[in-house]
Amino acid sequence: MFSRQLILLLLAFVLAACESLVTDIDQSKLPQVGSKLVVQCFISPQAARINVVVTESVPLFAEPGLKGGVIRNAIVKLSDGTKEVVVPFDTTDQLYSIEKAAFTVLPGKTYFLSVTDGARSVSSTCTVPASAVLPRTYEIDTSYSGSVPNQDTSLTVKMTWNDIAQETNYYRVRAWLDLEYSVPQSADGNSVKEKRLRNRFNINWDDTIGRNDFRNDVNLDGASFNSPIGRVNLPDVMTIGLGNGAFYTLYPKSKIISVTMEVYNTDEHYFKYHRSLQTRGDADNPFVEPSLIYTNIEGGLGCFGSYNAGQSIYRPK
Secondary structure: HHHHHHHHHHHHHHHHHHHHOOOOHHHHHHHOOOEEEEEEEEEOOOOOOEEEEEEEOOOOOOOOOOOOOOOOOOEEEEEOOOOOEOOEEOOOOOOEEEEEHHHHOOOEEEEEEEEOOOEEEEEEEOOOOOOOOOOOOOEEEEEEEEOOOOOOEEEEEEEEEOOOOOOOEEEEEEEEEEEEEEEEEEOOOOOOOEEEEEEEEEEOOOOOOOOOOEEEEEOOOOOOOOOOOOEEEEOEEEEOOOOOOEEEEOOOOOEEEEEEEEEEEEEHHHHHHHHHHHHHHHHOOOOOOOOOOOOOOOEEEEEEEEEEEEEEEEEOO
16 A cells, blocks of 8 residues: 555656646747748749749747738839839739740849838849750650559650759759540430540659759769659540440540650759758658758748750650
């Protein structure tokens, strides 16, 4: 009985000691960080428009439920050092946008971005890479997974490109598929009416350790680069019930219109920002350390970056 009381007494002492390790800090003693403007803008000589997304951050100790939204009343200016334009707000897309014809982006040139909402002001600068890099070779194939009749068909893409020697380079690869295929339009008791659609599908890259769609030429100056395998699923065969106990099998009859492959020669800001977003996206991986999102926006958050795109298009004959 005595030993049991002694154990309970020791447990109470341990629990009291644990509670003493937890200290409530008065919120007034914590760093007071207000909401900041968050700006995202990526310019390229090949882009048809320049888009600038302006939002605001949510402070760490903000009221629960507070969300940073789009800033619609900002003054957004772009300059090349000689010409300056005010970028208007697009109410449809909820961002600031201007056509290429109104403000030309040239390779090798430096550009300046400023944003203010009256109370807060931020700025940034970036230089567009001087050279575009074209895909040198590419392989387009199909792969299959699963068993018949529930077999999935994928289009796979791989490409190579040559690094620009004697300079530091950052790259990103992109690709998409333009496809025509059949879908059901209507069905009655005896048959199914089909219609043809044409859509664009982004190709996703297999992300393995050390191999993803973002690469740099550290210790690889002048080398030949290989992309990861890109993959996109093609439309599946569909079985449609006709309501009378019969079934209709619809084959998509997929027709490749084109496969577009691009290599972005990016500036350092574009590369570091997107890689930091990728790393943050891997937060569920226990082997990845927490990291900050890269920013080059003075006085705020986000990124003003640039890229020069080289493109190859495959069109089946």
